[in-house]
Amino acid sequence: MKPDIIRIAQAIFTVSDLNASREFYVDLLGMNVLHEEKDALYLRGVEDREWTLKLEQCGEGETPRVRHLGYRVRDEQALDALVGLADEQKLPHRWEEELDRPRMLRLQDPFGIPVAFYHDVKTHPWLLQNYHQHRGPGLQRVDHCNVRVPDVKATLDWYCAELGFRVSEYTVDEQDAYWAAWIQRRGGVHDFALTNGAGPCLHHWAYWMPDAMSIIRTCDILAGARMPERIERGPGRHGVSNAFFLYVRDPDGHRIELYTSDYITVDPDFEPIRWLRDDPRRQTLWGAKTPRSWFEEASPMEAFGGGIQPAREGLLTGIPVHVI
Amino acid sequence: MKPDIIRIAQAIFTVSDLNASREFYVDLLGMNVLHEEKDALYLRGVEDREWTLKLEQCGEGETPRVRHLGYRVRDEQALDALVGLADEQKLPHRWEEELDRPRMLRLQDPFGIPVAFYHDVKTHPWLLQNYHQHRGPGLQRVDHCNVRVPDVKATLDWYCAELGFRVSEYTVDEQDAYWAAWIQRRGGVHDFALTNGAGPCLHHWAYWMPDAMSIIRTCDILAGARMPERIERGPGRHGVSNAFFLYVRDPDGHRIELYTSDYITVDPDFEPIRWLRDDPRRQTLWGAKTPRSWFEEASPMEAFGGGIQPAREGLLTGIPVHVI
Amino acid sequence: MKPDIIRIAQAIFTVSDLNASREFYVDLLGMNVLHEEKDALYLRGVEDREWTLKLEQCGEGETPRVRHLGYRVRDEQALDALVGLADEQKLPHRWEEELDRPRMLRLQDPFGIPVAFYHDVKTHPWLLQNYHQHRGPGLQRVDHCNVRVPDVKATLDWYCAELGFRVSEYTVDEQDAYWAAWIQRRGGVHDFALTNGAGPCLHHWAYWMPDAMSIIRTCDILAGARMPERIERGPGRHGVSNAFFLYVRDPDGHRIELYTSDYITVDPDFEPIRWLRDDPRRQTLWGAKTPRSWFEEASPMEAFGGGIQPAREGLLTGIPVHVI
Amino acid sequence: MKPDIIRIAQAIFTVSDLNASREFYVDLLGMNVLHEEKDALYLRGVEDREWTLKLEQCGEGETPRVRHLGYRVRDEQALDALVGLADEQKLPHRWEEELDRPRMLRLQDPFGIPVAFYHDVKTHPWLLQNYHQHRGPGLQRVDHCNVRVPDVKATLDWYCAELGFRVSEYTVDEQDAYWAAWIQRRGGVHDFALTNGAGPCLHHWAYWMPDAMSIIRTCDILAGARMPERIERGPGRHGVSNAFFLYVRDPDGHRIELYTSDYITVDPDFEPIRWLRDDPRRQTLWGAKTPRSWFEEASPMEAFGGGIQPAREGLLTGIPVHVI
Numbered sequence A, B, C, D: 001m002k003p004d005i006i007r008i009a010q011a012i013f014t015v016s017d018l019n020a021s022r023e024f025y026v027d028l029l030g031m032n033v034l035h036e037e038k039d040a041l042y043l044r045g046v047e048d049r050e051w052t053l054k055l056e057q058c059g060e061g062e063t064p065r066v067r068h069l070g071y072r073v074r075d076e077q078a079l080d081a082l083v084g085l086a087d088e089q090k091l092p093h094r095w096e097e098e099l100d101r102p103r104m105l106r107l108q109d110p111f112g113i114p115v116a117f118y119h120d121v122k123t124h125p126w127l128l129q130n131y132h133q134h135r136g137p138g139l140q141r142v143d144h145c146n147v148r149v150p151d152v153k154a155t156l157d158w159y160c161a162e163l164g165f166r167v168s169e170y171t172v173d174e175q176d177a178y179w180a181a182w183i184q185r186r187g188g189v190h191d192f193a194l195t196n197g198a199g200p201c202l203h204h205w206a207y208w209m210p211d212a213m214s215i216i217r218t219c220d221i222l223a224g225a226r227m228p229e230r231i232e233r234g235p236g237r238h239g240v241s242n243a244f245f246l247y248v249r250d251p252d253g254h255r256i257e258l259y260t261s262d263y264i265t266v267d268p269d270f271e272p273i274r275w276l277r278d279d280p281r282r283q284t285l286w287g288a289k290t291p292r293s294w295f296e297e298a299s300p301m302e303a304f305g306g307g308i309q310p311a312r313e314g315l316l317t318g319i320p321v322h323v324i
């Protein structure tokens, strides 16, 4: 039986200066501090009942990285099934724990992506209706992650076959090869997106926003703080997903997407939407071009044994023509 | 095995003057006509790939009513399971068909609510990204239905036990008796809500909106057309569901809710939220009182054998104190 | 020559508990403290270059009141002209000063309203583009005041004849008597509104908001803080002015309107818009009824010699039918 | 006495294909047709009580151009004063008429810009509260024009000295030479903007929008109609003016700005805001770069005697560094 994965649920980033990160995530983006330790901050959106982004101070001279991406699973059987899968496919795995999550299965998928799975979690009252406590643009809940991988098709096939993901949209190049894919467990557009390129690297980590105006306010806030350079791309409407979006970069270059207003994918006959890589409306429905950094920069990921997972080049070369 | 129900998906209303209804739903609310017949209109929101509201001209002197509420199911096995359930519980049922839905199981639930279930449906390209064709406030997709029933607890228990619904929120009176409940299959706040009162009657049929501003625009449009009296309640923010909402009444009094921005309920440890009936923030978080008509008026439902399903009084008497 | 009055610019309220007022205006509405004294707070919106609302702690047992409404004038000649007018019409007047305003002409108009006029003012850098410092809904700038007076027509005639105000909209009752009027100097819909009733009393003091969504957020914030009762009326769209609005009450009952999106009135052939008092769309374009408190409660105003200006009954009796 | 100019009020464009223009302005932007003739359309926003943009079919082979920019003046004396000015400064001028405007003074300013002034105009009921008739994004009223001129300082000095304009913001280059200026009569940020470059050419013609979301909807509508290439720049927040904006290009390349949410400038001590040309936040507060076409393309203007006014090069060379 396949493990029943509920949704993407958490990420852990290491950062070179926790105070600078706090200024960005807490003072400007208005994320909520659920817990604080000497060298770590546990953050969440106003709808999140648990921390969804942990920031850890990294060691002197260490490269900031993504320690893992974490999924919530339905029950302990799902964890058993994942251990079975890891054993069968000889995927490196071990049990770990984090604050509020006593039992997390950390494994490395066949493509080198560090993932964690957990069922048991201590939850906390949400802040959703405590509007007087919302600050900044009011990030709402974790929405999805996007990983740059060398072989989009192989990766997506594995997640669909072994973990029960379903494709909502995908992009092909002129040879009909998969350039990107958006896959989901939760009935939205995606929990996990894959983009062709050197990797595995985290391309971005995304939060759902209350509406487009809260995304506009994020731009105003960053500009008000004289940090317009933190705004990398957008705001705009995606062709893929139809969501309204903004990409910002944290002080270490980790990329955060603010995202809202996509659609639901629960119907059994839902047909994945196909895009051509060079369709001008694919990335931004309005035809806006994407800055080159958006294609070229991404966060390294932690290897199972420590250190950074070495990146392999993407199978497909070239980038979409709508780049500046 | 329980039937796997995907989501609430369609309703059929009869109306006394199809032209008046068309003006309301199409010209003012901007719903999209997918099909048109001499005596019927098949409408949808911009994200809907199928019709989600059918309006039928009713006969001379007939009372406008709700013919059924329809759910999409995962597969033919779900329909088999439903037939099994109907046989076992001696629920009246038969096969029906509608345009684009060749095989619909129509049954009457134990509480007299006419429901239909279907798997097979002909879908059509959506209009989601055809923004130049959106009109009026741009209703997006069917979201939920709300039925007034005499015994909220019995009804909700049956839907949870037999059809696998899960409770997201509920309201109790001062004796801790269930006054209302919100139950779901799709991972949102609800596909189906139950409110104490004479019934079964449809309290309202709801569409998801792109954002709060599109709901504000609906008010402006109805006022612009000199029909402010079609606006019954709102706009406002619900305490229950946290959604931004508006209730409008069509020319026959059928109530439509425009609704946006609730939250997700997919987590396995999601704990239903409990409200007291007379909490001022329950119905409208901002404390606004609800007009009496909202409690007292609802649409009759069609009996299995034709005619109108007789209504029984609600088990609980009285209405919330926040009424005007 | 008529005094050249630029715009409504400031108000001074006395309050019974400055800390409670601070919580309301600063912590919840997000107004900005420009200066602070032991017994006074000087507040402004993000576009205001000067304080626009001063709150003064009132003495033990004193009734909170409005000390004056203040207008900015073009130059010292305007002040001379006002002194001339006051002398000629025997209006009580004297020179006063306030922080940042060294020379303010305080007078009592023929209807007992305490008004102040100033030209010279120390301004401060605005906060308009310091979006990272905006808090709460982000009140933008002072927009208008609304005073309840016994004789709307006489009051409006005097302001137009002596101070050069122009009428943008007005309301008449079934005998064609003036029930309310909106008059302006600045080219917007109004600096000053007059409503029939016992007075003079300040009905409300209004701030311009960035957009309708910031007004919606105000409701959410007050509800989040468990103070829904501070929301008295709205949100909604006015028929008069076409503005989107919300009325809230401060801890002493002083009424604040948040207001946005009206229209311009600069054209020389602008024709005042006439409304019937009982038109359902006049107060709220959407037909919503107005709570009785909105008609019955208002803030007393300070008499020229100290104490509270006695109120006379309104010439017209009765209130609009759209009341609850 | 200086002529009392109220505000920028109208423009006349010639277009190469009136049907294509109609599709753009009426079907997509949702502008309202006030009058229609065989070879001309008279358009307005929902708040405009008169036509504000006239489109004329141009002759075979003619280059589409701007026939004039028109200002509303306070009275006939203002027209007399303008004739006096034109006589004194030997500015070419004549009386013209247009539909609804029987007596328009057409003159050519010292910089070759074709301007018209009128007092008398037939007005029509506005559509502001006829929300059910608004289409597309709902353009509200004419806001300003922007002209590219060779000598910004000389032009702005003349408009201020002779026509009573006041400066709200201006941009200087590294030698402190004027690169751009925003000047106004109406109490807003500008009726008229000047940008250094070859000219005189119309850079853009701007409409006020109800809010930022209506500007976002414009992008969605143009993208929905598969015309993303009509979107040239934005949406974004201007540093100058603080307005939310979008620039679109009509089928002949005439540039339209949609603009909302600036600030007021009525105070007598208002101090113009100074920007450096290469400040990254000046053009778009969020730091977004401007496409090169925005600097290089503009609409030719009609010469007084017919034909196109020859353009002279801008005094300052180079363009802002934030260009792509």
Ligand SMILES: [Ca+2]
Binding pocket: A213, B213, C213, D213
């Ligand atoms: Ca909005």
Ligand SMILES: [Fe+2]
Binding pocket: A144, A145, A146, A193, A204, A206, A257, A259
């Ligand atoms: Fe994403």
Ligand SMILES: [Fe+2]
Binding pocket: B144, B145, B146, B193, B204, B206, B257
């Ligand atoms: Fe509902």
Ligand SMILES: [Fe+2]
Binding pocket: C144, C145, C146, C193, C204, C206, C257
């Ligand atoms: Fe007001």
Ligand SMILES: [Fe+2]
Binding pocket: D144, D145, D146, D193, D204, D206, D257, D259
């Ligand atoms: Fe402009």
